[in-house]
Each structure stands twice: as structure tokens, then as C-alpha cells.
Amino acid sequence: MQNSIKVLAAALALGVSGGVFAAPSTTGELSDSLSGDSVQVTVEVDEAVKLTLDSTADLDFGTYNTAGDDVATPNPTVGICIYHRGVVTAGLLFESSNANGGGEFNMIGDGVGTPLLEYSVATASLGDVTEGDKEENVVADSAASDCGSVGAKNDTVTVTITGDLDAVSTGTYTDTLTMTVSPT
Numbered sequence: 001m002q003n004s005i006k007v008l009a010a011a012l013a014l015g016v017s018g019g020v021f022a023a024p025s026t027t028g029e030l031s032d033s034l035s036g037d038s039v040q041v042t043v044e045v046d047e048a049v050k051l052t053l054d055s056t057a058d059l060d061f062g063t064y065n066t067a068g069d070d071v072a073t074p075n076p077t078v079g080i081c082i083y084h085r086g087v088v089t090a091g092l093l094f095e096s097s098n099a100n101g102g103g104e105f106n107m108i109g110d111g112v113g114t115p116l117l118e119y120s121v122a123t124a125s126l127g128d129v130t131e132g133d134k135e136e137n138v139v140a141d142s143a144a145s146d147c148g149s150v151g152a153k154n155d156t157v158t159v160t161i162t163g164d165l166d167a168v169s170t171g172t173y174t175d176t177l178t179m180t181v182s183p184t
Contacts, residue, residue: 051083061074075159080156082140084183087140090182090184091183092182109169117173123155123157132161
């Protein structure tokens with residue numbers, strides 16, 4: 001008997017009468033049964049681009065010893081991952097810290113004066129690029145900001161000395177090559 005009273009009391013507390021639930025009230029109204037409301041869920045996904053290198057090593061040509069010989073590493077290369085969220089192309093800009101305004105890449109020497117040594121930059125997808133010119137419609141990964149896995153790449157950058165190594169002063173020649181990816 002006590003169990004029947006408890007069940008009846010619970011049913012009455014829940015607003016159940018005769019085994020039928022009352023319909024929910026109009027949204028936002030006071031009710032003795034059910035009341036509800038809704039909210040909209042929103043997220044805005046901004047455009048995003050990212051460029052990563054597959055290595056932290058600098059591009060080093062090595063040492064040049066004798067006229068007519070090649071440098072130890074004639075064409076150092078680094079892999080890059082170009083990512084553009086939801087889009088399969090991006091813009092890519094290459095800049096030399098020692099540019100002379102002529103669209104050329106230059107390494108500057110630590111010898112007498114400020115000797116310059118020209119070099120070229122090429123990507124596997126574009127071929128030779130010009131210093132300071134933004135390349136449009138470069139192939140980009142649109143799904144994974146790491147091109148699918150850490151260290152993966154979807155293009156390579158190769159540098160080549162184009163200046164005359166026999167005509168420059170002795171010393172170490174360096175440049176900072178900056179690569180910047182942007183939306184197209």
C-alpha cells in the first residue's frame with residue numbers, strides 16, 4: 001500500500017494524470033508541465049594560411065675552394081608545406097634581406113666593403129621566382145595545416161649560386177630568405 005501511495009505521489013508531482021503527459025506550453029510561457037526555448041549555435045571560421053619548413057636546418061652551400069670546382073652542396077633544398085584553409089591555392093612571396101631592388105637575391109659578404117653574391121630561388125611547382133614578387137595560385141593543402149603529418153611537404157625550395165665565386169672577395173656570404181604565404 002505504501003508503494004502505491006509513493007507511485008501516485010510521484011506521478012502527481014511530475015504532472016502525470018491518467019498516464020498522459022501534458023503537452024509543452026508555448027515557448028517562454030509559464031507552465032505546470034513543460035516549457036522550452038531554443039538558441040542558435042554559430043561559429044565563424046576565418047581564412048587561415050600557414051607555411052612550415054620540413055627542416056630547421058639552414059640552406060648551406062658549404063665551402064668553395066678552387067676555381068672551377070663546385071661548392072660542397074651546389075643546390076641546397078628545403079621542403080615546405082603551404083596550407084590555406086578550404087582553398088587549394090595561396091600566394092607566396094620570397095624576399096632577400098640584401099635585395100638591391102632589381103628583383104635579385106643576394107648574399108652579402110663579411111669581407112672588405114659590402115660585396116654581394118647573387119643566388120636564385122626556385123620551387124618545384126613554380127620554377128624560378130623573382131625576389132619581391134608575390135607568386136599567385138601556388139598549390140596549397142586545403143585540408144591539413146601540416147600537409148597530412150608533421151614534416152610533410154607539398155613543395156620544395158631550392159637555392160643556387162648564380163654569381164661568379166671566382167670574382168668575389170674571400171669571406172662568408174649570407175642572406176636571410178623570407179618566405180611568406182598569404183591568401184590569394
